[in-house]
Amino acid sequence: MLLCRTAAVSQAVVRWGSAARRRGAVLHPALSVTCRRCESVSSTEEKAQPADVGSSQGQYRDSVLLPSTDFPMKLTGQKLLDRELEIQRVCGFAELYSWQRERKAKKEFCLHDGPPYANGDPHVGHALNKILKDIRNRFEMLRGRQVHYVPGWDCHGLPIELKALGELGPSGLSALEIRQKARQFAEGAIARQRAAFQRWGVMADWDKCYYTFDGAYEAAQLKVFQEMHSMGLIYQDFKPVFWSPSSRTALAEAELEYHPEHVSKAIYATFPLDKLPAKLASEAEDLKGISVLVWTTQPWTIPANQAVCYMPNAQYSVLKRADSGQLLLVATERTAALAALLGTELESKATLTGSELEGGVCKHPTIPGKEVPLLPANHVTMGKGTGLVHTAPAHGMEDYSVASHFKLSVDCMVDEEGRFTELAGPELAGLYAMDEGTDKVISILKACGALVREEPCVHSYPYDWRTKKPVIIRPSQQWFINTASLKDKAKEVLQKVRVTPESARGSLLAMLDKRTYWCISRQRSWGVPIPVFYHKDTGEALINKHTVSHVSALFKEKGSDCWWELPLESLLPPEVLKKSKAGPVEDYVRGEDVLDIWFDSGTSWAASRSPGPISMWRARTRSEAGFSPRCSPAWPSLVVHGFVVSEKGMKMSKSLGNVVDPQVVINGGTVGPTALQSARDSISKLRNTLRFLLGNLQGFDPRTQAVDPKEMRYLDQYMLHLLRDYSIKVTDAYGGFDAARVIRVLQAFVNRDLSNFYFSIIKDRLYCEPEDSAGRRSCQTVLEEVLDGLTQSETLFRSGWIKSSSVWRRPGLVEAVEGACAIRDSFLAAIPGKNAAQYDLTVAIEPGLLFELMESLQEKPTSTCSQLTELMMSARTTLTSSLPRDLPSDALLASGNFLINLEGGVIREDSAYSIAAVPTCAARCPRCRRYTSATPDCLCPRCQSALSGAA
Structure with a gap:
């Protein structure tokens, strides 16, 4: 996660030069989180230096142009923290949002902030979400767009209410007193979270945040509610909902956690067939006393039984138990499993299809005189149980x-606390249904002879995600959204939205198919009241555009507390009652339910388009889900990211107690012993790469000393080609919201293209050629371009996006260098573990295109300083059309092929080459340490020329 913050925004790192070459005093804070010495090529500078400063050859040390920079290898502890704060101050992080809002821009980018929940301290989940958004916003800003990003908070809901009340509970407190405590708690959490987000350097309009408890926000939310109600999408009904006895409120499916190891007391029970189905009655006249066998993991629901369901297309059998003679009706395909379970043989006495069970009626096992019909149903399955539900x-x-x-x-028969009511009978009334109530129901079944078997059953069961206690399903008068009527249109609209990652689209579509309605009412105090009034005598709901519009206006002016503060006459004034064609105000009472907090955040797109302190612009992108009543996309793009997980792979959750405070990570801690080690290593490699670039640009002035790309060496031009390729790929990754791909592209460029390839080749040229030589300046020009490509300029985030030129791509250039690299690979493979600089290399290529390309890298047949020799990193390279016949016995041979593809395939040639590597007879130069000297004490010609020129 931190690497995502660091490497992914590294294109805007402030460069840190030497005292003589100040480009900026600091690095981006995230880049300096960890700074261990890297073991890559660029970090082993001392080992690769051309002069052995500890030997007699050290006399040439001062003549070698070694890198020089005050950019530290690492920063840790308080120095790191101080540096990060200095970065934010010097680079104006606090003013960055207002700066970019004031500048002129042809295009705008608006990211809608799906709000975090104000129920606690900041954690790494917040960090992931906010930093990913910040990366995207800064990317768009660097591209020249004006960014609109107004952060917000989700402020209502049960978790805040429970935390605000603590151990006190709601006893003795009015709704307004509960709301006051909850608001104070939310405000404190918001203050702590905002401070953390600002500490992380998140660019936003921190003076104009939106809060779901603001009156203006609540008013906009009620407008959406009214629009959906007018369209018939919101309705009131008495139907089963997930109910939490532990928090005494209805729950949406999103508020459930499924406990995979929940243990229930499962039973097999009989329902005596009182009226046989017609076919069974005619064909089995001698069969008396048949009972339907059912299986359930919730015995407490037996008293509420109204039917037994069967699968119409399945086959059913009447089975006779060998041990007791009891006749049981079950699904035929469950016979073997039941025989094993009951420990007895089951003899089939009759068979019939499910549809032939129509008309059958059972006796209820625990309620005398109650009839239970056999009914067809598509939800009956054969995986477990008896095939009768x-x-x-x-x-x-x-x-x-x-x-x-x-x-x-x-x-x-179960109340809000999960206890049986008097309707369940005197034996059950007052008992907790899922505890002692279950035991009592089983006892009653056993007493009346209906219990066949009891067994523990481990299965997945829904729990309240806040209290971590089981929920039940019970009917309740609630308000619902008819998502079934929205499904087809919503799916059509969703297909027009760009979803990132694309795999998330399938989950959203599946969710739309699965949920036919959404319970949006909650029996709590801390939330937006559902603006409904009920007739005292009939219970009929009074809600229409007139009542909701009036309440919405009051909320905008006074906030939703006025629902409890104002007299009913103010909430239902005469003019509203008249328009509603309703009776006198004294006939009504105000509703006590509040809206589900998912409705709060789900309508944030509407509030963010309202004038005033809330964001006024339509979102181009949203990072979380929401809904629009007219099924038009509230945003063209939707970005979905997953949860932060612990080192053990478990979702981090405040309720599980495994969250990590980002401040711990900032101060040098981690989410686990190895969780961020890979990020640390990658950051170290990146720092060392930057250090190499800065050190070798000491004293270089690109305004006067830069070399035109056309005059550069081929290797340098090729590096510019790789830089352009990198800029295209990284821009595409940012544009696709793919932070992980950004990291991969950056790491590949830094580690493979720069450290392991380019840097390892150019060190000799940088260190040992004359300071003002064309070859060294060519190389420095490339390093300058690379540094710009990775970091841009000293004015952090205010310089614009990476600029790459198409002139960096020359026909034949890539083929020449990559052809030479293919030969180089064969050469290095022929001398495993050996130093390439100790070999003279002969390259034999038959006349053709590849030979011509290699000639462009080496004009003379033999050279110790050609571009081809530099690429090979050999002592000497000879280019010829065929290998000599008189090769020494210790020559190492290899061969290969290289496919040349020019002008889009118009020119194609598969060329063969052969190489011979022979240990060089030359001595090692005491200055550059290349094997190009006549004697050990003599400088090579290149070094002699460099020193004489310096003198």
Whole structure:
């Protein structure tokens, strides 16, 4: 995560030169998080220096142009923290957002901030989310666009309410008192989170944030609510919902966590067939006392049973138990499993299809006189149980669908605390349904002979994600959004939205298919009140555009506390009652439910378009989900990112207690012993690369000393080609919101193209050629361009995006260098573990295109200082059309092929080459340490010329 913050924004790092070449005093803070010495080529400078300063040859040390920079190898501890704060101050991070808002720009980029939740201190999840957004915003700003980014906070909801109340609970506190405490808690969390986001350097309009508890925001939210209600998308109904007895409120599916190791007391129970289906009655007259066998993991729901469901297309059998003679009706394909479970043989006495069970009626096992019909249902499966499903419409979603279709009653026998009501009978009333109530139901079944078997069942079960306790399904009068009617249009619109990553689109589409309705009402105090009034006598809801518009205007002016503060006459004035064609105000009471907080954040796009202190611009991109009542995309792009996980791979969660404070990481800590080690190593390599660039640009003035690309050596031109390729790839990765690909592209360029390839070749030229030589200046010009490509300029984030030129791509250039690299690879493979500088190399290529390309790198047949020799890193290179016949016995031979492809395939030639590597007879130069001297004590011709020129 930190590497994403560091390497991904490294194109805007402030360069740090020597005292004589100040380009900026500091690095970007994230780049200096960890600074260990890297083991790559560029970090082993001392080992590669051409002069051995510890030997007698050290007399030439001062004549070698070694890198010089005060950019430190690493910063740690307090120095690191001080440096990061200095960066923010010197580079004007606090003014950066206002600066870019005031500059002229032809295009704008608006990122809508899906709000974080104001229920605690900042954690690494916040860091991931905010930093990813910040990376994108700065990228767009560097491209010349005007960025609109107004941060916000999600401020309502049960977690805040519970934390605000602490151990006190709601007992004795009014709704307004609870809201006051919750608001104070949220404001404190917001202050801590905002301070952390600013400490991380996030660029935003911190003076005009939006908060879901602001009156203007709540008013905009109610407008969306009203629009959806007018369209028939919001309705009130009495139907099963996920209910949390531990927090005494309805829950949305998104507020559930499924416990994979939940243990239930599963039972097999019988429902005596009182009225046989017609076919079974006619064909099995001798079969008496048949019972339907059902299986359930929730025995407490048996008293609420209204039917037993079967699969119409399945086959069913009447089975006789060998041990007791009992007749059981079950699915035929479950026979073997049940026989093993019951420990007895089961003899088939009759078979029939599911559809032939129509008309059958059972007796309820625990309620005398109650009849239970056999009904068809598509949700019946054969994976477990008996193929016959106990159906309690009050306590199951599929069960409720069956009840709705067949007009069954929906009797709820469990209250808001999860206790049985008096409707369940005197034996059960007052017992917790999932605890002692379950035991009592099993006891009753056993007493009446209906219990066949009891067993523990480990399975996945929904828990309240806040209290970490099991939920139940029970019917309740709630407000719902009819997502089924929105599904087709929403899916159509979603196909027009750019989703990143694309894989997330499938999950969103699947979610739309799965959820037919969304419960949006909550039985709490801290939230936006649902603007509804109820008739005292009939319970009928009074809600329309007139009532909601009036309440919305009050919320905008006074905030939603006025729902409890104002008298009912102010909430329902005479003119509103008249327009609503309603009776006198004394006939009504205000509703007590609040909106689900997901509705709060889901409508933030509407509030962010409102005038005033809230962001006024339509979002171009959103980093979290939301909805639009008219099913038009509120934004053209949607970015989805996952959770932060611990080193053990578990999702970090405040409720699990495994979150990490980013301040710990900033101060040198981590999320685990090895979690950030890879990022540390990558940052170290990046720092060392920057250090090499800065050190070798000491004294270089690009305004007067830069070399035109056309006059550069081929290797240098090729490096500019790689730089252009890098800039294209990294720009594309940023444009695709693919931070991981940004990192991969950057690391490949820094480690492979620069450190392992270019730097290892050019060190000799940089260190040992005359300071003003064309070859050295050519190299320095490239280093300057690379440094600009990685860091831009000293005015952090205010200089614009990477600028690369198409002139860096010359026909034949890439083929010449890459052809030479292919030969170089063969050469190095022929001398494994040996020093290439100790060999004379002969390259034999038959006349043709490849030979001509190699001639462009070496005009003379033999050379110790040609561009080809530099690429080979050999002592001497000879270019010829065929290998000599009189090669010495210790010559190492190799061969290969290189495919040349020019002008888009118009020119193609597969050329063969051969090489011979022979240990050189030359002596090592005491200054440059290349094997190009006549004797050990004599400088090579190149060094003699360099020193004489310097003198």
